[in-house]
Amino acid sequence: MQTTVESRHYFVPEPSHWPIIGSLALFCMGLGAAFAINEMPVGSFVLAAGVALLVWMLFGWFGDVIREGLRGLYHAQEDMSFRWGMGWFIFSEVMFFGALFGALFYVRVISLPELGNMQHKLLYPEFVPSWPLVSGPGIQATYEAMQAWGLPAINTLILLTSGATVTWAHWGMLRGHRRVLSTGLLLTVILGVVFLTLQMWEYSHALHELNLTLASGAYGMTFYMLTGFHGLHVLLGTLILAVVWLRVRRGHFDERHHFAFEAAAWYWHFVDVVWLMLFVFVYWL
Structure with a gap:
């Protein structure tokens, strides 16, 4: 303690x-x-x-920071600084994914209609401005688009469940229920690992059966860019939650001092929200 x-x-x-x-x-x-x-x-x-x-x-x-916290060197002012720092970090991540979603929006809403108008028909007479693009300038081979109601839907359910388990763990933290806290965190970590495993399976299916690669025009580029960076964030969040779970097992937190856990939970909820947007705009629509 x-x-x-x-x-x-x-x-x-x-x-x-x-x-x-x-x-x-x-x-x-x-x-x-x-x-x-x-x-x-x-x-x-x-x-x-x-x-x-x-x-x-x-x-x-991180070990130095943990030891400083266990020595009682952090108080109200430092706690506020940590919260502001984590808030700004998540804001920077919002801007990062905002730029990626902006690229997807530009391609689908602006570039496609522009390339499909009568003026550009002289240059690309066979171009059809539909999404996803399966043929046209810059596409080296035909491919199939990823369907939403398969692994992506299962992964959506997994991440939504993980958001519930980390919230359950937070409830246990605030009420001093150590078993609930530990169990909720462990379930969240396991769900994160399952999500990443299914995403690797999805990528293997896309590459070998759908012929969907980074060279598959704008659709392939935006698909792997958005889902790949999100998967990287899920990996980071899973590692953070795993470290927090190990610290919980060693009794590092109590009802009043647990910002490291809260920061990990904030980050995980951010990852969940981004995936919901990905599911809607990349897979579904």
Whole structure:
């Protein structure tokens, strides 16, 4: 449990070396990815080194923050800063996905009608402005669009259920029911893993049976861009919730001090809302 330390001032930690390690990790990952794409043998080693540095940085930096919290160094002012920081982070994620949805909107609502008008018919006489595009300029091979009422619908039900389980865990936290808290978090993590597994299965089906790739015109590009980035966020959220669950098992939180759990829950609800929008605008409509 948390200990108390008398403090009348805003806690400022000592200068840390972890940002430098993180910057070096991202540099190695970017450089290694560029080398690997160009089939340079050193690329995979540089990329692996960057990933290893990033994992080391995450464990080290987050570990420092956790230890500071357990020492009772964070009080009302620091708690408010954490909440503002998480709020702005989620806002930046909203803007990020807003840009991706904006690209989808531009292609479907603006570009398609423009390319299908009489002026452009002289350039593309066989072009049909319908969505999804299955043929036309820039499409290297025909493909089939992903249907909504299959794996995507199942994954939607899974994420909605996970939102209920994490809310149930929050209810247990506020009332001091440790078993409810632990069980709800564990169920949420399991549902996140199931979602990612089904998404990998969906991608395999799309690539090998529907011939849907990144080269499949605007539909393939927006499909993988939106669902892929969302899947990355589900992976991150699942890892965060798993760490919070391990901390719950070690008794790190109580009814009053549990912002790390709340931050993870906020992030997970954001991921749920984005998926609902994806299901409607990418799969359904």
